[in-house]
Amino acid sequence: MNYMSIKLQNVNYIYGIGTGQEKHALKNINLEINDGEFIGLAGHTGSGKSTLVQLLNGLIRASGGTIYYNGQNIYDKLYNMRDLRSRVGLVFQYPEHQLFETTVINDVQFGPKNLGLPQLEVELRSFKALKMTGIGDDLLDVSPFTLSGGQKRRVAIAGILAMQPEVLVLDEPVAGLDPAGRDEILGLLKKLHDDNNITIILVSHSMDDIAKYVDRMLVMNNGEIVLDGKPAEVFQFEKELEQTGLGVPQAVKVIHQLREAGASIKGKPVTAEESASAIYNWLKYS
Amino acid sequence: MLRDITIGQYYPAESAIHRLDPRVKVVATFIYIISLFCFKQLSGYIIAALFFLCMVKLSRVPFKFITRGIKPIIFMLIFTAALNLLWTSGENVLIKAGFITITAEGVKKMVFMALRLVFLIIGSSLMTLTTTPNQLTDAIESLFKPLNKVKVPVHEIAMMMSIALRFIPILVEETDKIMKAQLARGADFESGNVIQRIKSMVPIFIPLFVSAARRANDLALAMDARCYHGGEGRTKMKPLKYKKKDIAAYLVMLCYICLIIAAGRILPV
Ligand SMILES: Nc1ncnc2c1ncn2[C@@H]1O[C@H](COP(=O)(O)OP(=O)(O)O)[C@@H](O)[C@H]1O
Ligand SMILES: [Mg+2]
Numbered sequence: 168m169n170y171m172s173i174k175l176q177n178v179n180y181i182y183g184i185g186t187g188q189e190k191h192a193l194k195n196i197n198l199e200i201n202d203g204e205f206i207g208l209a210g211h212t213g214s215g216k217s218t219l220v221q222l223l224n225g226l227i228r229a230s231g232g233t234i235y236y237n238g239q240n241i242y243d244k245l246y247n248m249r250d251l252r253s254r255v256g257l258v259f260q261y262p263e264h265q266l267f268e269t270t271v272i273n274d275v276q277f278g279p280k281n282l283g284l285p286q287l288e289v290e291l292r293s294f295k296a297l298k299m300t301g302i303g304d305d306l307l308d309v310s311p312f313t314l315s316g317g318q319k320r321r322v323a324i325a326g327i328l329a330m331q332p333e334v335l336v337l338d339e340p341v342a343g344l345d346p347a348g349r350d351e352i353l354g355l356l357k358k359l360h361d362d363n364n365i366t367i368i369l370v371s372h373s374m375d376d377i378a379k380y381v382d383r384m385l386v387m388n389n390g391e392i393v394l395d396g397k398p399a400e401v402f403q404f405e406k407e408l409e410q411t412g413l414g415v416p417q418a419v420k421v422i423h424q425l426r427e428a429g430a431s432i433k434g435k436p437v438t439a440e441e442s443a444s445a446i447y448n449w450l451k452y453s
Numbered sequence: 454m455l456r457d458i459t460i461g462q463y464y465p466a467e468s469a470i471h472r473l474d475p476r477v478k479v480v481a482t483f484i485y486i487i488s489l490f491c492f493k494q495l496s497g498y499i500i501a502a503l504f505f506l507c508m509v510k511l512s513r514v515p516f517k518f519i520t521r522g523i524k525p526i527i528f529m530l531i532f533t534a535a536l537n538l539l540w541t542s543g544e545n546v547l548i549k550a551g552f553i554t555i556t557a558e559g560v561k562k563m564v565f566m567a568l569r570l571v572f573l574i575i576g577s578s579l580m581t582l583t584t585t586p587n588q589l590t591d592a593i594e595s596l597f598k599p600l601n602k603v604k605v606p607v608h609e610i611a612m613m614m615s616i617a618l619r620f621i622p623i624l625v626e627e628t629d630k631i632m633k634a635q636l637a638r639g640a641d642f643e644s645g646n647v648i649q650r651i652k653s654m655v656p657i658f659i660p661l662f663v664s665a666a667r668r669a670n671d672l673a674l675a676m677d678a679r680c681y682h683g684g685e686g687r688t689k690m691k692p693l694k695y696k697k698k699d700i701a702a703y704l705v706m707l708c709y710i711c712l713i714i715a716a717g718r719i720l721p722v
Contacts (some may be wrong), residue, residue, distance in 0.1 A: 185517075188465070226633045249639065257637040265634040267659035277656065281639030312663070326638060 171237055171333055171366065173200040173223060173255075178232035180218050180390075192218040194390040196232070200334075200368065205360045207377035207398070208370045210387030211412040216370045217260065219387070220336045223368070224255035253282050256332030260339045262323030266311040271302065271322050274311050278330040289329075296329035297322070300355060317348035324352070328359075334366040335359070341376055353380055378402070378416045379438045386411065399435035418442040464582040470512035471583045474699040475592035481706045482580040488710050489569050489576075492717040498568055500716055504709055505576060514582050522578035523571060530570055537563040586618035595693050608684025616672070624665060631660045 180193035192215045200206060210216050221227045222234060225241055225248045234241050241251055259265065268274035275293040284292070297307065300321040306314065311322055324340065337356070341349040353369075357380050360367050371377050377384065377398075384401045386394035388411040394401050402408070402419045414420070418439040422432055425446070432449045436442040470478070489501060509519055523530070543558030581589070594611035601607050632642070635656045642653050 221633065224637060226636060249641070252637055253639055259630065259634045259637065262634065264664055265631055265638075265656075265660050267656045277640075278638040281641065330639065 171202040172235075173334065174198070174235040174238075175222070176233045176235070178222065178229045178234060180215075180222065180227070181230045182218075184230065192390050193222075193229075196392060198385070198392060198395075200366065202366060203360075203364045204366055205357075205380065205382045206366075206368045207381035207384045208368055208387065209372065209374060209377060209384060209413060211372055214387040214411075215390040216372075216387055217338050218390075220257060220338055220368065220370060223334070223336055224252050224257045226252075226257070253330055254332055255334045255336060256327040256330055258324055258327050258335070258337040258340060260342060261320075262326075262340075263311075263316065263319035266319060266323060266326075269310060270308050271311050271314070272297070272307040274322060275326045275329050278326050282330060292329045292331060293325070296325040299328060299359065300325040301351065317344055317351070320344065320348075321352070321355075324355075332365070334368065336368040336370070338370045339372070340369070341371070349376065356380065372413070374402075374408070374413055375416045378419070386413065398437045402437065403435070422446070462581060463585050464514045464518055466513045466583075468511060468513040468583070469698070470508065470579075472698070473583075473702055474693055474695055475584050475588035476596055476693060476695075477699045477702045478580050478584050479589070479592045479596060481702065482577055484706050484710055485576045486573055488713045489572050491710070491713050493565075494717070494720065494722050496716050496720040496722060497713055498565070500709075500713055501572055505572065505579075508579060512579060512583050514579070518582060519575050519578055522574050526570070526574055530567055533570065534563045534567045537566050587615060590615035590618065591689070591693060606684070608687070612684075620665075620668070623668070624661070627664055628657065628661055631657050631664075 175196050175198040178193060178196040178198075179191070182190040182192055196219065208216050208219070218227070222229055228242070236251060236254070239246060241248070266274050268277065272293060275297055276289050279289040279292045302318065302321055302325060306318070311319060314322065320340070324337070327335070335356075340356075341352055344352065353376065356367055356369065359365060369377055369381060381398060384394070384396065384398045385392050386401060386408065393411065394404060394407065402415045405415050405420070405423055408414055415423070416437065419437060419442070422436055422442050422445065426432055430449060431453065432445050434441075434445050436445045485501075485505075491497070492501075509516060538555060538559045539553065541556060541559035541562045542554075543556035545557035546554060547557055547560070548555040584592075590611045593614065594607055597605070597607045597611075636642075640653060640656055642650065642657075645653065
């Protein structure tokens, strides 16, 4: 497989053209996503995150601008959109709302079946995906509607994983889950990224959720990407982040407040553990 | 994808028509529709069209929104036009080919009938474009209140109507979302024969029904939690009250209907 990348050039998106209630949801987005990156896309509600991710697999068409996947313009007449959709797997917000089959295993097989794979391959991929998401064998033949919220969500994610996309995009995958369910899913994504080197784009409006996992962070505000960089760098802009209604993770906030009070803490800690050891070092050596 | 549906679509604007009491608009639309059947000659059509154009101008709704309402009925329009054209007998035969006879009377009837249908549709669209669904149900509840006396549950019917109207855009949005989610899983809604296409709808309909049931359940609970108990003794936050401009609007409608009837008696064509 050659080098994968997604490139957006001057992409705009306007909802409701010609209805009198137009909404400029994306404004001149320029962005490049490289192979194997683990990206966090943050922004408050209505900033355009969901719109942006739907553009990436061609579900909606940009009102202006171009998108390149592996160097090919996806708006080219000859470009195969269905192929793109199998390469860029998109897990929608509340994906459990799209379950429809009689059993869990049948539902997961829907995606790979649509790819036209042989039955054996379909089953193999589905079992693998369910195993990855931690759905036990005892649940394979039950109706997905009888599962708990967290289990349903994992089945739905398995449905996309079974298609083995090159890029996995997840729109608020942990919204409405309890802390345990949240950590489980985020940990699963981390493992998926580390083991299979698959590109992951994780959408969230919570900084705490993504700070720990991602290598690169994009912050959106009002349809624009306002910050782009490593989490530690992005969190230096606490004022700006607060203005966009996001703020920084609690662990980063504590460090910033201690510094303001005169503590000379070194480094750019992001997670609670990193912050704790930074504070420990400061207390010990100062 | 599904956003072309125009039922109950509201066009927000600041205009004299938007500000009218919704009851006036419902009654006026009713009068307008009746008026369409009060004349037979060309002059009536001209008056009805001019009157309508004035109202559109007053409402500040762009004309293309009004005509958009015709799109869904275009098939019906063609069908009735064809029926009128072929089945009207008359003396002035224009074309005669086999069993098909087209007469001048048929052409005239076709044109007039089609015009009537178009006026009827765009007349009612003007009402829904300038009145929010909530105002509309308020108006209907208020206008049909007398039926309470004969044990028709007017409030409950109006409530059901407003809930249904409220849910149309939500369900349309939901359908759109589910469709996209299944497309992302490689679903194909466009190719194959009729049976395959119907089958391909299953992954849309099941989640849609599940979600509609869930929403209905939530709504019922929320209404219960707020002690909703039907129409009896219930007061309105914004009770409908006629103002001077509403009376004026009724007078305008009265003048219009008189004019149409008079034109029908006096004018030769
Ligand atoms: N189907 C739609 N029709 C009209 N406006 C929409 C639609 N979907 C989203 N929007 C608007 O576009 C903006 C961006 O929405 P979205 O991408 O869903 O934001 P986010 O996912 O960051 O919450 C919002 O202001 C929203 O109201
Ligand atoms: Mg969103």
